[in-house]
Amino acid sequence: MVALAVLAAGCGGGAAKNVAAVSPTSTSAVATAAPTTTSAPTATPAAAAATTPPELSTIDSDMTSLDGSLAATDQARTQSDG
Amino acid sequence: MNTLTKAGTAVAATATLALGVTAGTAGAAEVGLPAIKAAAHQAIVARVGALNTAIGVVDQSSFMGADQATLVNGMHTDITGLTQLDQTIQADTTVATAKADAQKVFTEFRIYALVLPVVHMVRASDLVTAKLVPDFNTVETKLQAAITKQDEPNLEHFLDDMKTKVGAAQQAVSPLPAQLEALTPVSYNANHAVLQPARETLETARTDLRAAREDAHDIVAGLKK
Numbered sequence: 001m002v003a004l005a006v007l008a009a010g011c012g013g014g015a016a017k018n019v020a021a022v023s024p025t026s027t028s029a030v031a032t033a034a035p036t037t038t039s040a041p042t043a044t045p046a047a048a049a050a051t052t053p054p055e056l057s058t059i060d061s062d063m064t065s066l067d068g069s070l071a072a073t074d075q076a077r078t079q080s081d082g
Numbered sequence: 083m084n085t086l087t088k089a090g091t092a093v094a095a096t097a098t099l100a101l102g103v104t105a106g107t108a109g110a111a112e113v114g115l116p117a118i119k120a121a122a123h124q125a126i127v128a129r130v131g132a133l134n135t136a137i138g139v140v141d142q143s144s145f146m147g148a149d150q151a152t153l154v155n156g157m158h159t160d161i162t163g164l165t166q167l168d169q170t171i172q173a174d175t176t177v178a179t180a181k182a183d184a185q186k187v188f189t190e191f192r193i194y195a196l197v198l199p200v201v202h203m204v205r206a207s208d209l210v211t212a213k214l215v216p217d218f219n220t221v222e223t224k225l226q227a228a229i230t231k232q233d234e235p236n237l238e239h240f241l242d243d244m245k246t247k248v249g250a251a252q253q254a255v256s257p258l259p260a261q262l263e264a265l266t267p268v269s270y271n272a273n274h275a276v277l278q279p280a281r282e283t284l285e286t287a288r289t290d291l292r293a294a295r296e297d298a299h300d301i302v303a304g305l306k307k
């Protein structure tokens with residue numbers, strides 16, 4: 001039971017850290033950086049678009065959902081033996 | 083004897099009669115039967131509520147494919163079984179029978195210990211194989227094209243690592259839904275750690291996918307320089 005609690009705590013912490021490290025901040029940072037990068041002589045609009053596949057945002061969202069499923073798993077397991 | 087005293091005497095006599103009837107019909111051993119029934123009912127209501135919540139989650143998860151119906155049908159079966167068990171318990175007339183039936187809430191269903199974890203782990207597995215892996219594969223293709231186009235071979239090792247991590251996650255998680263759906267309360271009763279291997283596999287897959295995502299972001303950052 002202690003191990004499960006530690007596991008659950010670990011998952012929660014990881015999820016929180018993960019979410020904090022992921023998209024909203026970094027994606028918006030990338031998005032706001034794009035105009036500056038685009039204006040630089042070495043970058044082109046096509047290159048900027050190619051370097052940020054939209055699927056990355058979907059992946060970030062799905063990773064959060066994965067965190068949620070695993071947290072729900074651990075919550076149920078620690079709630080009761082039956 | 084005034085009216086109040088007469089009334090008090092009558093109440094006391096009625097109470098004594100009631101206690102006498104209780105003791106006479108049910109016996110001392112049946113004291114506590116209502117509490118057992120109430121506790122069992124509460125336990126069943128909580129589990130039915132949790133199952134309905136999980137059904138809602140699975141219903142919203144169309145990426146689960148055939149697992150969606152399998153799990154929802156299983157949970158509906160459990161709700162029916164728990165509801166019938168509640169009716170049985172509420173009709174029990176002895177403490178011994180009620181206790182034995184109440185134990186079945188645990189031993190014959192294992193909603194919290196097995197059913198709900200299985201539901202969430204199957205959903206997590208399907209999320210990996212049906213959504214995350216395909217999206218990672220698309221990202222890999224796009225980033226490979228960008229690396230080639232911008233002639234940044236130094237970013238190739240990030241892409242290679244990304245592909246390795248995503249492939250490992252997919253391979254590890256793919257068998258889990260069938261394995262998890264085959265588990266029953268009997269499986270859990272025989273081995274309370276029966277879910278641990280699948281849970282550890284999913285944890286490893288999540289770690290791999292997080293690393294793959296970091297690889298992708300590193301490539302994007304490298305391409306923007």
